[in-house]
Amino acid sequence: MSGPSSQPVRRAKSGTTEAAWVRYTLITVALLFVLLFLILPLAAVFTEALRKGFGAYLEALKEPDAWSAIELTLIAAAIAVPLNLVFGVSAAWAIAKYEFRGKSFLTTLVDLPFSVSPVVAGLMYVLLFGAQGWFGPWLQAHDIRIIFAVPGIVLATVFVTFPFIARELIPLMQAQGNDEEQAAIVLGATGWQTFWRVTLPNIKWGLIYGVILCNARAMGEFGAVSVVSGHIRGQTNTLPLHVEILYNEYQSVAAFAVASLLAILALVTLAIKSVAEWRQEAEMKAAAQLPPERPQAVAGIR
């Protein structure tokens, strides 16, 4: 103890770090936690999927039911993500660029779907559009199916992914302020031009990050979709629901094979997200190193 402590003591005098053995213990415990709770579950998905060899893995993915599940998952995400993208940009513009009464209340409401249990979210749509629901009789009279059909799945997906993009953009646009947009407007740009040429380039990494997370959640949602889907194989089964059915039928390899697709999606999501973050950081650093022409110009216009 006393031998190696001479150097750590000198280090500790700088007041901003710990003795070496403390550092290494903390790092080890943290990495063990990451290994147990993140890396092992991820590795288990792929090992279980390949348990009976690569042939059985591919065989499981060739199933027509798996393909229709993939198709439905892609459809749901392709509708839900653009809808929430338009909403997210619109909400962020309204909330970040202006002051108005009830703004913080509105922000809270935007966050609301995060704290509602997915099962409760699914139930809400059953109560609206199900056979017993508010619009149930009218929908039946017009032969429109929402619950236990694709529209219900899309609606549930839209609900659970509702805040993702708005949440990402609001703090970003608030931090950037209005100066650049005001300068553009004063110089004669229209609102659309200002948005496309000034705002969008500033928020693009945050936007990509939000879209990516929103998409991952849209493709992976289980609870809410499970309530409104009705679990009809080949018709209203999304990928996560298909995983559940296979798993409950003790088709372990097939279940994990389909699950591995979703795990790959998650890894790709994390990769894109990290790249977006690094790019954003690099751009912000570059902007910070620029000579102060731009801020002065803006100040002059104001």
Place this chain on the structure above:
Amino acid sequence: MNSLTSGAPSGGVAPPFRASAKRAPKRVLPGFKLTLGYTVLYLSLIVLIPITALFFKTFTLTWEQFVFAVTSPRVMASYRLTFGASLIAALVNLVFGLLLAWVLVRYKFPGKKIVDALVDLPFALPTAVAGISLTALLAGNGWLGQYLEPMGIKLAFTPAGVVIALIFVGMPFVVRTVQPVLEDAEKELEEAATALGANRLQIFTRVIFPHIAPALLTGFAMAFARAIGEYGSVIFIAGNMPMISEITPLIIIGKLEQYDYAGATAVAVVMLVMSFILLLVINGLQTWQRRHTGAAS
């Protein structure tokens, strides 16, 4: 001095425009009515109307029926499990989330960027996948289960399994709320404390901890709220035995499958009210955090 810093948290058009007190305050940037109108419309259609439908549905029950539905022994047991397991999981995440955030911000080690990216895995990995994978790990023949079960530690298909799943699901929250605050913490304060004779532990408990406490609590509350509503990862690992390992969302599903819509709605309203309360708590904590860090720096 540049637009990034001078933007101020409010970020809005200068309030004086409001003071002109005309019905339509003059704003420099266009699109206020369009964006706000669309936001409110979309919010109402997707979120507010369905939530209203949920509350109205409970009015088909009398008060006695409602109370009976939400306090039957099986439902009460599910509350105990859901809230108890969520609390334990959130506490574990509080400790390890702080540790992870600390290690990621303060120390250098190989693979740090990968670990940093992996922390978000529970956000990106579908809950059903997490559920079956954790079950495969902890079941009697799994990688971990085969060593744990002979020692008498049975995690899969027990309430302990629920806690494990909820730890996974809530892990990123504490890390991601504490990390930025820790990054912004001024080292000068720590240097000053050292110069005044404080040791590392004292510096942590008296200087660093008070600075990050609001963020820590916010992350804890978020992880807790997320755990309460969680369904996908838990149902695979829990075993779902009534009274023992059945979570509240599963009760709702069970009632729905028996076409007991009113009963399902009653339990859902209890959960929804809990979520509202937690949302308000989190909002309050975030406001506190903003003021706290704003005053400190």
